[in-house]
Amino acid sequence: xxxxxxxxxxxxxxxxxxxxxxxxxxxxxxxxxxxxxxxxxxxxxxxxxxxxxxxxxxxxxxxxxxxxxxxxxxxxxxxxxxxxxxxxxxxxxxxxxxxxxxxxxxxxxxxxxxxxxxxxxxxxxxxxxxxxxxxxxxxxxxxxxxxxxxxxxxxxxxxxxxxxxxxxxxxxxxxxxxxxxxxxxxxxxxxxxxxxxxxxxxxxxxxxxxxxxxxxxxxxxxxxxxxxxxxxxxxxxxxxxxxxxxxxxxxxxxxxxxxxxxxxxxxx
Amino acid sequence: xxxxxxxxxxxxxxxxxxxxxxxxxxxxxxxxxxxxxxxxxxxxxxxxxxxxxxxxxxxxxxxxxxxxxxxxxxxxxxxxxxxxxxxxxxxxxxxxxxxxxxxxxxxxxxxxxxxxxxxxxxxxxxxxxxxxxxxxxxxxxxxxxxxxxxxxxxxxxxxxxxxxxxxxxxxxxxxxxxxxxxxxxxxxxxxxxxxxxxxxxxxxxxxxxxxxxx
Numbered sequence: 107x108x109x110x111x112x113x114x115x116x117x118x119x120x121x122x123x124x125x126x127x128x129x130x131x132x133x134x135x136x137x138x139x140x141x142x143x144x145x146x147x148x149x150x151x152x153x154x155x156x157x158x159x160x161x162x163x164x165x166x167x168x169x170x171x172x173x174x175x176x177x178x179x180x181x182x183x184x185x186x187x188x189x190x191x192x193x194x195x196x197x198x199x200x201x202x203x204x205x206x207x208x209x210x211x212x213x214x215x216x217x218x219x220x221x222x223x224x225x226x227x228x229x230x231x232x233x234x235x236x237x238x239x240x241x242x243x244x245x246x247x248x249x250x251x252x253x254x255x256x257x258x259x260x261x262x263x264x265x266x267x268x269x270x271x272x273x274x275x276x277x278x279x280x281x282x283x284x285x286x287x288x289x290x291x292x293x294x295x296x297x298x299x300x301x302x303x304x305x306x307x308x309x310x311x312x313x314x315x316x317x318x319x320x321x322x323x324x325x326x327x328x329x330x331x332x333x334x335x336x337x338x339x340x341x342x343x344x345x346x347x348x349x350x351x352x353x354x355x356x357x358x359x360x361x362x363x364x365x366x367x368x369x370x371x372x373x374x
Numbered sequence: 375x376x377x378x379x380x381x382x383x384x385x386x387x388x389x390x391x392x393x394x395x396x397x398x399x400x401x402x403x404x405x406x407x408x409x410x411x412x413x414x415x416x417x418x419x420x421x422x423x424x425x426x427x428x429x430x431x432x433x434x435x436x437x438x439x440x441x442x443x444x445x446x447x448x449x450x451x452x453x454x455x456x457x458x459x460x461x462x463x464x465x466x467x468x469x470x471x472x473x474x475x476x477x478x479x480x481x482x483x484x485x486x487x488x489x490x491x492x493x494x495x496x497x498x499x500x501x502x503x504x505x506x507x508x509x510x511x512x513x514x515x516x517x518x519x520x521x522x523x524x525x526x527x528x529x530x531x532x533x534x535x536x537x538x539x540x541x542x543x544x545x546x547x548x549x550x551x552x553x554x555x556x557x558x559x560x561x562x563x564x565x566x567x568x569x570x571x572x573x574x575x576x577x578x579x580x581x582x583x584x585x586x587x588x
């Protein structure tokens with residue numbers, strides 16, 4: 107599929123991004139204090155967060171509600187699977203860049219099986235064959251390479267992020283074969299359509315969790331910030347989901363502060 | 375973004391009976407695994423028999439048996455624990471427990487209909503009073519299991535208590551702490567601002583539940 111000319115273009119994209127990665131590496135990772143929110147532009151972030159919430163309430167949430175109401179769950183699952191399958195090449199690329207051979211093999215097998223037997227990714231027969239899904243992106247790859255997250259940023263529309271993950275998003279966008287093809291053949295509608303569908307699918311998929319936080323949190327902004335940062339860290343450690351075939355290896359930082367630290371020695 | 379798994383797991387945590395276990399730990403880790411299993415079995419059994427309306431009280435009993443609520447509440451306040459007056463500490467701890475009960479019993483209820491199962495997969499021990507137990511929650515028709523890790527510590531009375539629950543690698547205690555500390559900071563570094571927010575939120579959520587069940 108990929109013609110030499112496009113490969114070159116692809117390489118060019120990657121090289122440009124790698125340069126940004128090197129710049130980012132300047133802000134190396136640091137051990138975090140439990141209460142270090144790493145949020146120097148919190149005031150601005152809260153404004154953007156408020157803007158995103160309004161956008162969500164006006165557009166995305168109603169779209170997700172309709173989506174959940176109109177489509178039977180198996181169809182929703184199918185679309186979710188299909189979108190995940192479209193991302194498989196990018197996941198594969200990041201598996202490779204992280205030196206995760208076994209996970210790369212799993213991703214490749216999943217893509218081959220689900221694109222064919224799974225009818226363009228609508229089904230997920232690969233999971234039943236022991237090739238479980240996992241996620242990777244270039245933000246995580248940078249994390250594995252030792253790039254620190256940088257300050258917390260709320261992006262308009264895209265939501266919680268940081269410089270490392272924002273760069274990762276851009277790289278993943280340019281490295282994606284479907285986007286590349288759409289760009290080279292002036293089919294922008296495909297990229298936009300996929301983006302909109304992904305947004306609605308994601309919002310629908312996490313519907314209950316998002317509503318839960320919005321209703322129950324005393325400070326949803328702070329909750330989303332904490333959740334985002336912890337999730338990204340767990341994702342980089344590959345500690346958030348089943349690893350390839352086997353049960354995930356349990357690693358745990360016992361030295362991080364935790365409840366009960368003083369309580370156990372303190373007289374009550 | 376956080377996941378749905380995250381809250382599903384939180385809601386499920388107490389409500390589950392599970393088949394165990396292929397563990398590698400021997401001492402405290404092994405004991406902690408048994409503790410988690412026993413607690414989940416008990417929660418499941420009691421949940422099946424309890425009446426509507428008694429849910430919160432049942433939940434309170436289970437929570438206090440299985441979790442060191444006081445230690446969690448204290449830790450969640452971060453450096454503000456020391457700044458709080460004795461009266462504020464007492465009031466805060468009481469409100470914290472009510473807040474946890476009103477938020478988690480709702481989640482618990484939302485997911486209790488599922489035919490779910492929890493399996494302890496392994497544990498890791500730091501020493502003879504501190505371990506982490508990993509479990510896997512599976513739901514029918516959902517391919518991906520939720521990974522739930524339980525941090526278990528032994529207190530000076532020799533009782534095992536859960537002090538943190540991690541869902542897909544995300545610590546509930548840490549998340550709660552981030553939320554509370556932010557509320558205090560924005561309230562001019564006053565613990566009383568959190569106490570006020572906790573009180574009105576808990577009342578609001580409790581009245582929502584009452585309205586919904588009437």
